Amino acid sequence: GYGAYGGTAPAALAAAPVPEVQQAPVVVISGGARGIGAATADRFAAEGARVVVLDRDAEALEALPADRQGLRLDVTDEAAVAQVMERIAAQHGRIDVFVNNAAIADDFAPTTEQSLDAFERGLAINLIAPLQLAAAAARVMLRGGGGAIVNLSSIAARGGLPRRNSYCAAKAGVEALTRSLACEWAQHGVRVNAVAPGYIATPGVMALEAEGKRSLRAVRRRIPLGRLGNPAEIADAVAFLASPRAAYMTGAIVPVDGGWSAFG
Numbered sequence: 001g002y003g004a005y006g007g008t009a010p011a012a013l014a015a016a017p018v019p020e021v022q023q024a025p026v027v028v029i030s031g032g033a034r035g036i037g038a039a040t041a042d043r044f045a046a047e048g049a050r051v052v053v054l055d056r057d058a059e060a061l062e063a064l065p066a067d068r069q070g071l072r073l074d075v076t077d078e079a080a081v082a083q084v085m086e087r088i089a090a091q092h093g094r095i096d097v098f099v100n101n102a103a104i105a106d107d108f109a110p111t112t113e114q115s116l117d118a119f120e121r122g123l124a125i126n127l128i129a130p131l132q133l134a135a136a137a138a139r140v141m142l143r144g145g146g147g148a149i150v151n152l153s154s155i156a157a158r159g160g161l162p163r164r165n166s167y168c169a170a171k172a173g174v175e176a177l178t179r180s181l182a183c184e185w186a187q188h189g190v191r192v193n194a195v196a197p198g199y200i201a202t203p204g205v206m207a208l209e210a211e212g213k214r215s216l217r218a219v220r221r222r223i224p225l226g227r228l229g230n231p232a233e234i235a236d237a238v239a240f241l242a243s244p245r246a247a248y249m250t251g252a253i254v255p256v257d258g259g260w261s262a263f264g
């Protein structure tokens with residue numbers, strides 16, 4: 001049968017409609033040292049999970065709370081990505097949940113002045129690395145009989161944002177990967193879903209106004225619920241999609257954006 005996090009094997013349905021969780025899940029979160037990733041780590045740690053945070057920021061890893069493990073990783077280092085997942089598997093025995101969260105959003109160049117290097121860097125971190133990470137996590141999950149992957153997309157996947165070409169393209173790619181990997185791994189008990197946040201009050205988003213890149217007043221006016229989201233509200237959706245309560249969800253993209261994407 002499948003692991004609790006990946007859902008229930010068809011033949012087992014009659015006997016066990018809701019999979020029972022026997023032990024603390026092993027949850028791995030990329031870019032989990034700050035922002036939404038850190039809030040997601042808080043959430044899983046509070047539920048008693050064994051949380052492993054992957055991040056490139058050594059100082060932030062040193063400052064992590066004691067209820068989670070930090071491992072240094074640059075997600076664009078292909079060999080290191082495969083190694084770190086095997087190291088976690090060796091230490092904890094399995095990986096139940098992987099949250100594909102690390103990303104950058106620092107390129108605001110006008111497209112006509114952007115270098116190919118800058119465009120490729122955006123795709124490398126925000127699209128290619130998430131695929132490599134998902135594959136490395138799934139290798140462990142397939143051996144263990146199942147698991148759940150939650151990718152972080154964005155409203156930028158569907159709504160055009162000016163001077164955000166690689167970010168928009170990468171996030172659209174993350175949504176396409178979510179569907180493709182969900183279909184490939186469903187029969188092996190690995191579910192793949194995504195959360196698409198709107199504007200969330202992280203330090204990076206709050207800095208947009210100070211740097212003159214976005215008016216947050218205008219952003220708030222555009223959001224039906226009239227405010228930015230907070231990182232814990234994204235963590236709630238991630239935790240739900242990862243949990244056995246979402247056992248019949250795979251390939252889904254869940255907007256958590258205060259109604260931004262519903263507004264026509």
Ligand code: NDP
Binds near residue numbers: 036154155200
């Ligand atoms: P942050 O920039 O606050 O945190 C991202 C984390 O990922 C940082 O710790 C960062 O490290 C790390 N990271 C970046 N690049 C790498 C790398 N190459 N290797 C390892 N770690 C890396 O991001 P947010 O919390 O704002 O966003 C989290 C996710 O949510 C992202 O996928 C983002 O696209 C998505 N999202 C966020 C929204 C928002 O409003 N904040 C809106 C929509 C989507 P370092 O500190 O060194 O950069």
